[in-house]
């Protein structure tokens with residue numbers, strides 16, 4: 001608050017000293033200065049509505065095309081979220097074509113077939129269990145590969161699952177932030193999806209996420225959430 005007043009006072013004196021020609025200059029520089037000073041600024045309430053309060057899990061989709069460029073935007077945002085040692089284990093297959101959807105279909109739980117076949121895209125959120133191979137590039141300031149490369153597979157799986165699930169959550173938030181709706185699902189046969197989409201690799205499926213523009217008229221009312229005191233303790 002005090003800084004905001006300071007910035008405005010500087011603008012006032014610059015205009016008084018150098019004339020009205022400085023108005024646009026001081027307006028722009030004031031804006032940049034404010035931006036630099038308020039790195040911890042909160043997002044607007046409207047943004048919170050888009051990302052959380054009004055965002056729902058969708059199962060019915062509007063007939064509105066979803067551009068591939070938007071999928072790239074979502075990934076480019078989601079990849080910035082933190083992971084252990086910056087391991088970034090998430091790998092994604094965007095199932096878009098009819099042919100690819102047909103290959104996914106036999107792995108889906110019956111209740112997930114219709115919504116998935118009709119979604120403009122289905123992201124298979126996978127995880128590379130041998131994520132350590134990319135650590136020399138991802139974590140260049142230490143030999144992080146040596147921390148993981150000899151670990152038993154079950155421990156690697158724990159790391160991959162934890163961090164790809166976090167990245168999957170960043171992915172959902174990023175998708176909402178660029179105006180998309182999501183329908184995450186764990187009702188599918190992981191082994192079938194791995195056989196179909198990740199055969200011969202060290203990638204395994206974590207969860208699926210339908211993407212598109214949701215038909216809000218088909219939503220049920222939001223289910224309750226736990227209150228702070230039911231879910232949290234401050235000790």
Ligand SMILES: Cc1cc2nc3c(=O)[nH]c(=O)nc-3n(C[C@H](O)[C@H](O)[C@H](O)COP(=O)(O)O)c2cc1C
Pocket residue numbers: 055056057058111112183184185186187188207222223
């Ligand atoms: C990891 C995960 C797995 C889910 N699996 C399924 C699923 O298999 N089928 C389904 O219809 N919904 C599934 N859901 C949707 C949840 O039931 C839904 O997100 C939750 O009830 C909250 O709904 P809301 O976002 O509309 O408040 C899943 C959600 C998540 C995050």
